[in-house]
Amino acid sequence: MKILRSSALLIVVGFMAWMMFNLYVTYDSRTELNDVAAYYAEEGLSEVGAANLVTSIVVTYRGLDTLGEVTILFLTAAIIGLLLKTEKGTRTTPVRESSEFLMTGARILIPVITMIGVYIFINGHLSPGGGFQGGAILASTFILLLMSISNKKIGHRLLDYTEAISGLSFILIGVLGIILAAGFLDNKIFSLGTFGTLLSAGTIPIIYSLVGLKVGAELSNIILEFNQIQGDEDH
Amino acid sequence: MKLFEIEYISLIAGFILLIVGLWGIISQRNIIKMIISFSILDTSVHLLLVAVGYIRNRTAPIIDSSVNKLNAANEITDPLPQALVLTAIVIGVGITALLLTYALKLFRQNSSLEINQYKSLKW
Amino acid sequence: MVNPIYIVAVLLGTAFLLGLFRKKGTGIIALVALAFPVFVSASWFFHFLSGNTEVLNFFTAGAKPPFSINLQLGIEEALFTMVINVLGFLGYTYLYRDFKEQGIKSTVLFLILIMGLNVLIMSRDIFNLFVFLEIVSIAIAGLIYLKRGADTAIAGFKYLIALGVISTFLLIGIAFFYLFSGTLNIDDFLNSNLPAVKGMSMAVFLILMAILLELKPFPANGWALDVYQAAHPGISAMISSGTATASIFLLYKLLPLSSIDWLPYISIIGAITFIGSNLLGIAQKDSNRLLGYSSVGQIGLMLIIIGMAPQLGEHFNLIFLTVFISHFLAKAGLFWISGIIKKDNIRQWSVLRKNKLLLFMFGFFLLTLLGFPPFPSFYGKWQLIMELAHGSQFIWLALILAGSFFEGMYLIRWFGFAMKEKDESEEKLTIHWEKMIPPVIFTVFVMGASYFANNSSDYGHTLNLIPIYFVIALFLLDFLPAFVKNSLVIASMIIYSILLYPDISDDTLRLVFAGIFMIGGVLTLFAGYSVKGKREGFFPFVVMMYAGLIGLIEAENLFQFFFAWEIMTLGSYFLILRGKKSIKHAFNYMLFSLGGAYLIFIGFALSYFGQDSLDLSIISATTLPGWTYTLLAIGFLTKTAAIGLHIWLPGAHAEAESDVSPMVSGILLKAGAFGLILLFLLMGAEQSEQHSLLYILGWLGAITAVGGNLLAVFQEDAKRLLAYSSVGNLGYILFALAFMTNVGWLTAITYSINHFLFKTLLFLAIGGVVMRVKTHNMYEMGGLIKKMPWSFIAVLIGIITLAGIPPLAGYGGKWLFYNAVLTKGWYFQGALIFFSGTIAFLYAFKLIYSVFLGQPKDKFRNVKEAPIWYLIPQFILMIGIMVFSARPDLILKPIGTMLSQSNYFPTDPLNWEDVTATTNLGYWSGYKIMIVIGVMFVVLLGWLMIMSRKAQKIKQFNIVYAGERPFTPGTTHFSHNMFSNYYKAIGFLSWPVATGFWNGVNLFTHNVADNIRRIYSGNGQTYIVHIMIYTIVIYLLMF
Incomplete structure (x- = not known):
């Protein structure tokens, strides 16, 4: 019976593999940028003013996608909060204290990691990185924090406010783009500044910072929710 | 050999991971393993996306010291798939987190992580 | 006229804003936020209706497509966003109380859902459509939980896994689409006339397949039916009417991408879905699940119609729109009624008799679905059948009517239960007024639609x-x-x-x-x-x-x-x-x-x-x-x-x-x-x-x-x-x-x-x-x-x-x-x-x-x-x-x-x-x-009367009548079994042959339905296998 099942599944997967293979063979190595990408390469700098072309695409050209992405994280955090509402409660068994090694290490590392994270999302338009990457790093800081101060309760309030305010500001900036410039999320409502400096590329640094904070807050929120799940035994 | 160029390797790796992920989803009974397979599936697609954007012997689409501003169109790889992947990764994270949460709710219900224990809704 | 981006801004902004509030009382804010898109899309719709047929594009980011994302508004987009926004507003009204109990988070999900649906209809960028499709789906996954029962978690999980696999296909398709065409914008692609590459058709196949799977075709839809059954009916209404609308329009938007003619395949898929789903509905006893089967079936019918668009020519609009609006309004109405009376078994719907208005609306919506006159889909179906006959598509004609017949079977049976089945429930039916308003409004809309359909139809x-x-x-x-x-x-x-x-x-x-x-x-x-x-x-x-x-x-x-x-x-x-x-x-x-x-x-x-x-x-x-x-x-x-x-x-x-x-x-x-x-x-x-x-x-x-x-x-x-x-x-x-x-x-x-x-x-x-x-x-x-x-x-x-x-x-x-x-x-x-x-x-x-x-x-x-x-x-x-x-x-x-x-x-x-x-x-x-x-x-008579003057009058109980006992009828009554000797002689002619035959047919149909529906084994993993097999089969058919 088990063999029957496995072989049936194998056949199904086999067919899928064959389908994908048909797709694979159509691939030819690329030699040129296509028109759209070439446009980004040539005009991206002067239009948007960011050195990191990927950033300019993510934040400005395809800003609506980013808005959607941010919404998805927001959705996820909200849903997890909704689903896990009944899981919270007071722990019946005491939590084991974190080890000294962990606590000391955390004290040293947390500021450093935070700095890296902030650097990454602030400089998103100049070097590889951006809001999401920076935000993820900030969230990892949060994990470290959680692990090291395991007996203290952390409230959601700050995280929720950060999320909400950054989200609102994002939209506000977008709307300002319609009113003051050429379209939603146009970054030219602030001046493009000098290329290569921190305060260039219009609204991009601001947006990416907001995104970084938001992502960090949301991922931290999710982790916090998971952490507050009451297990059957402590661990 | 053509097959050992980086873009072909990534493509093949992507497809292999894809099949592995699909296989995992339909064959693993444990819910957590299903979720892990889904994660593998997700990653494979990201890999494919990035591979699609690669152009040989070119560098990252950031106009700094290594790229000539005026000749950028001939020196950088395609920035668009990279932007797409950013979004796709986040979406994948969202879905995975939700799946895990639902798995937890299921566990609370029946104390089992086997997918065939959850058949109450049928025909 | 308002830039439709403001719909996004307002809905999303309100969603984020509500995250700041912890207290209740945010319902009104959400309601206002949902009223705004209605106003926007309705004003656009009337703008287009009054003769301005030029399609408008709204750019973002200060750049033009294909370098940025644009939203398009034509009369079709305006119509569909308008109906979805109206549904959103009324749907929220309906769920007002439930959202209040659950907290702000579910309201937030709802707002984002509506926003996502709007963008799905208006956007012209493929990847953007993917992102917002995910938004809609994830929002639904969260809203499923509204009922908070044992089954909702199961349904939610199956839904999410299916969603994950489908979105994977979509994304691969998009990736390779970009590889071969160099653009992500629909209009840009259509204008560029690229030569057909083999890989391109594969990529488009994956994209269209994913959208098709989203439409829950039979039989790869076990996960969807579970959702319909387990979710709060108010949410099922949103899924059945709202997301289905957006998905169909999405398919319609993306079909031109393919160089292969997909239309015949879509009709075939639609036909299998329509007939299969309605056939299985016959054996169904859970009311919400039944409505799910019916929804899937109706979408199948719409797919058939879309697939026949070239043959239907100028009549396509009337046919599609009447069938669509019937489904849209009636399904939401029925789910809303289901949520009011809260009975799971179709036999228990006899409780409807406690409220005449509800009973009326129930029958009304059922008739809308069935396509009886004077409801809108009657005109549409008439035109459809006539056009099919004109084009000698007799098999399609028979299939469509067969599917409609099956649908009629279970809908009529359901109505019979509501009217006649014994009402076991003792409690009074508590009805909140805000739950009654949406179905009543939709009833009025159906009447309006009937009027318009009547005027637009040829005859x-x-x-x-x-x-x-x-x-x-x-x-x-x-x-x-x-x-x-x-x-x-x-x-x-x-x-x-x-x-x-x-x-x-x-x-x-x-x-x-x-x-x-x-x-x-x-x-x-x-x-x-x-x-x-x-x-x-x-x-x-x-x-x-x-x-x-x-x-x-x-x-x-x-x-x-x-x-x-x-x-x-x-x-x-x-x-x-x-x-x-x-x-x-x-x-x-x-x-x-x-x-x-x-x-x-x-x-x-x-x-x-x-x-x-x-x-x-x-x-x-x-x-x-x-x-x-x-x-x-x-x-x-x-x-x-x-x-x-x-x-x-x-x-x-x-x-x-x-x-x-x-x-x-x-x-x-x-x-x-x-x-x-x-x-x-x-x-x-x-x-x-x-x-x-x-x-x-x-x-x-x-x-x-x-x-x-x-x-x-x-x-x-x-x-x-x-x-x-x-x-x-x-x-x-x-x-x-x-x-x-x-x-x-x-x-x-x-x-x-x-x-x-x-x-x-x-x-x-x-x-x-x-x-x-x-x-x-x-x-x-x-x-x-x-x-x-x-x-x-x-x-x-x-x-x-x-x-x-x-x-x-x-x-x-x-x-x-x-x-x-x-x-x-x-x-x-x-x-x-x-x-x-x-x-x-x-x-x-x-x-x-x-x-x-x-x-x-x-x-x-x-x-x-x-x-x-x-x-x-x-x-x-x-x-x-x-x-x-x-x-x-x-x-x-x-x-x-x-x-x-x-x-x-x-x-x-x-x-x-x-x-x-x-x-x-x-x-x-x-x-x-x-x-x-x-x-x-x-x-x-005269002779008799003369002769009977000498007759003696006798009372009833006189011994003369001893041959008959007047006060014990039943088997001793002379009339009972009066013709028994005739029966012995020729009674064999009266054996219930016809009844036996029809009973046999009925039983056979029921058994077929019952056996086929066992493919929905309840195991979420199996459903994924269904999806994959379905994809493979269609792939083999097309390539």
């Missing part, structure tokens, strides 16, 4: 809608007392007949039937005065039935005919359903009627093939005579209950209310006869070729006559006896019609009039008796002649006419008939009819003897005569019979003239010398017979 404006308006008026006036409404209806029918008369006065045929319908209607309605109170839910349907009947008379083209036919069926169904024990019979009636109606529909469609107009005459010119005529004949025969198709009749007529039985048995059956007459007239030109069909129908008529009468003989239930008798009588008419000779048709029409007169009389009389004695069983009655003398006389006259005894009209009919048989030469069939006539004597005798003669029972010593309102129409009918018997020429001469004058039956007419009818076989003079028999009667 809609030719309809005479006055009767429909009258029906609506009666619904609104249902609070008035019964006698007011009754008078209103009677008066209007009289006035309408007077107004109608000039139009049809030259068409004797129509005049006869109009007379039957209208006069009969007024007479039977008289009996209704005996009912006290309001009699809610009766009058609108009575008017509906008569409106349909008169519509048949007035019909000038196929569309009007079919419209009237359906309205008539609908009205009569509701009337029959009112009987105490009639749930099963009304259901059977509806099924047979629906099947018959669809057969007629196909027949009409076949005659349209190759023609241009829909005038009734095109039936004569059909290019497929054999099929057309056979199908039409069978369709009409379901209404006249020919043997084999008769099993619904006895139950339906017997269990109906006392004043409804005369209507349906005396009058409604004539509609089928009228249809047959029309059919035969139109077939007329080709009679010689249709010899075989007519021959078969002749035999069928003869067998029906024998069968019906035979079955009547062995009945213990008085009304059933009369009902079976009607089966026999209609067989008689069919047989006579099949002659296609002058005298034959004269017989048939005469007999129709006769049948109307005596059957209505009998049912009224027996109905009056049943009202007083409160039982149908004849062996419980007896000796009622003393207490109900008038009813006795009525029944006496009735059975004399029925049996064809002189001097009454039936005798003349028999005379005509034998003339016709001898001239035609169908001797054997004629013998059968003669035999059936003999049998008719048996039950006629049983009827009068068991009920009125014999010994009165204790129970009924004090019964009163039937209500006066029953007696009056009986008197009028009796007078009619008398007149007709004495002076048959009053009616027969005009009919004879008509039959001879037309091209149809010029030979062998009935000749008239003054008032005597002659043929070359003999003569008949009505009044002479009356005089002769009358004299004989008087003489014999």
Whole structure:
């Protein structure tokens, strides 16, 4: 019976593999940028003013996608909060204290990691990185924090406010783009500044910072929710 | 050999991971393993996306010291798939987190992580 | 005009804003936020509607596509965003209380859902569509949890895994699409005319496949059905109406991407989904899951329509939009009702009877889905079937009607449960007003849509809608007392007949039937005065039935005919359903009627093939005579209950209310006869070729006559006896019609009039008796002649006419008939009819003897005569019979003239010398017979009275009557099993073969449905395998 099942599944997967293979063979190595990408390469700098072309695409050209992405994280955090509402409660068994090694290490590392994270999302338009990457790093800081101060309760309030305010500001900036410039999320409502400096590329640094904070807050929120799940035994 | 160029390797790796992920989803009974397979599936697609954007012997689409501003169109790889992947990764994270949460709710219900224990809704 | 981006900004901004608030009271903010998009999209829609057809593009990021993302607004986008936003606003109103309990987070999810749906419709960038598709799906995954039960988590998990796999396919497709085309923008791609690359079609395949899977096709949709079942109905409403709309539009947007013609495949997928889903719905008992099956089925129908877009040409818009809006409004309405009454099993929906408005809306939405007139999808389906016939796509035609039939099965059954099933629940139905508003508003929208559909359809404006308006008026006036409404209806029918008369006065045929319908209607309605109170839910349907009947008379083209036919069926169904024990019979009636109606529909469609107009005459010119005529004949025969198709009749007529039985048995059956007459007239030109069909129908008529009468003989239930008798009588008419000779048709029409007169009389009389004695069983009655003398006389006259005894009209009919048989030469069939006539004597005798003669029972010593309102129409009918018997020429001469004058039956007419009818076989003079028999009667009566003066009066309990024990009926009643020795002899002929056959068909269908639905094993993993197999199969088909 088990063999029957496995072989049936194998056949199904086999067919899928064959389908994908048909797709694979159509691939030819690329030699040129296509028109759209070439446009980004040539005009991206002067239009948007960011050195990191990927950033300019993510934040400005395809800003609506980013808005959607941010919404998805927001959705996820909200849903997890909704689903896990009944899981919270007071722990019946005491939590084991974190080890000294962990606590000391955390004290040293947390500021450093935070700095890296902030650097990454602030400089998103100049070097590889951006809001999401920076935000993820900030969230990892949060994990470290959680692990090291395991007996203290952390409230959601700050995280929720950060999320909400950054989200609102994002939209506000977008709307300002319609009113003051050429379209939603146009970054030219602030001046493009000098290329290569921190305060260039219009609204991009601001947006990416907001995104970084938001992502960090949301991922931290999710982790916090998971952490507050009451297990059957402590661990 | 053509097959050992980086873009072909990534493509093949992507497809292999894809099949592995699909296989995992339909064959693993444990819910957590299903979720892990889904994660593998997700990653494979990201890999494919990035591979699609690669152009040989070119560098990252950031106009700094290594790229000539005026000749950028001939020196950088395609920035668009990279932007797409950013979004796709986040979406994948969202879905995975939700799946895990639902798995937890299921566990609370029946104390089992086997997918065939959850058949109450049928025909 | 407002930039649609503001919809996104407002909804999303509000969602984020609400995250700041922790307290409740945010509901109003959300409501306002949801009202804003309604305003925006509605204003855009009217902007486009008023003639500005130019499609507008809204750019973002200060750059143009394909470098940035743009939102497009044309009239289609405006329409769909408008309906979705209205749904969002009303849906939120509906869920207001639930969201308040759950907290702010679920409101946030809802806002984002609506935003996502808007962008899905407007965006022109593929990856953007992917992102927002994910947003919508994830929001749904969260909102599933609203009901917070055990099942919601399971459903949510299966949904998410399926979503994950589907979005993977989509993303791979997008990746490779970008690789080969270099753009992500739909318009850019369409404008660039790239050469077709093999990989490109693969990539597009993956993209379109993913969207298709999102539409939950059968059978890869187990995960979706679980969601429908487990989620809060308010959310299911959003999924079924909202996301389905967006997904279909998405498919429509993305189809042009492919270089392969996907359309035929989409139709095939749609057809499998439509039929499969509806078939499985038959075996379904959970109400929400059933609605899920229905949703999936309707989407399948829409896919079929989309796939046929090129063939449907200019009609595509009407067809698609009517089907779409019906589904959209009705599904949401039904889910909302489900959420109000909170009952999972379809049998428990009897609780709806506690609230009349809910019950009304339930029926209303069900009818919307079924496509009955005057609802919008009737017009759409009509156009669709006609176009398919025009293009000779007969298989598709049959498939669509088959799927619709299955859908009709479970929807009608459900309605029967709601109306008739015992209501076990004790608690009062608590209804929050905010939950009632959305379905009520959608009801109004359906009415509006019906109006628009009527105006937009090709033939809609030719309809005479006055009767429909009258029906609506009666619904609104249902609070008035019964006698007011009754008078209103009677008066209007009289006035309408007077107004109608000039139009049809030259068409004797129509005049006869109009007379039957209208006069009969007024007479039977008289009996209704005996009912006290309001009699809610009766009058609108009575008017509906008569409106349909008169519509048949007035019909000038196929569309009007079919419209009237359906309205008539609908009205009569509701009337029959009112009987105490009639749930099963009304259901059977509806099924047979629906099947018959669809057969007629196909027949009409076949005659349209190759023609241009829909005038009734095109039936004569059909290019497929054999099929057309056979199908039409069978369709009409379901209404006249020919043997084999008769099993619904006895139950339906017997269990109906006392004043409804005369209507349906005396009058409604004539509609089928009228249809047959029309059919035969139109077939007329080709009679010689249709010899075989007519021959078969002749035999069928003869067998029906024998069968019906035979079955009547062995009945213990008085009304059933009369009902079976009607089966026999209609067989008689069919047989006579099949002659296609002058005298034959004269017989048939005469007999129709006769049948109307005596059957209505009998049912009224027996109905009056049943009202007083409160039982149908004849062996419980007896000796009622003393207490109900008038009813006795009525029944006496009735059975004399029925049996064809002189001097009454039936005798003349028999005379005509034998003339016709001898001239035609169908001797054997004629013998059968003669035999059936003999049998008719048996039950006629049983009827009068068991009920009125014999010994009165204790129970009924004090019964009163039937209500006066029953007696009056009986008197009028009796007078009619008398007149007709004495002076048959009053009616027969005009009919004879008509039959001879037309091209149809010029030979062998009935000749008239003054008032005597002659043929070359003999003569008949009505009044002479009356005089002769009358004299004989008087003489014999006088003799009896003289002789009986010497008789001794004996009381009932005198020893003389020792042979019969008057006070223990039941098996000792002489009437019980009266014809048992006949039964031993020929009873085998009455074995319920037909019933057995149809039961077998029913059981088979149920079993098939039950077994196929087992593929939904409940295991989420298996569903993923389904998805993959489905994809592989389609891939293999296409490549």
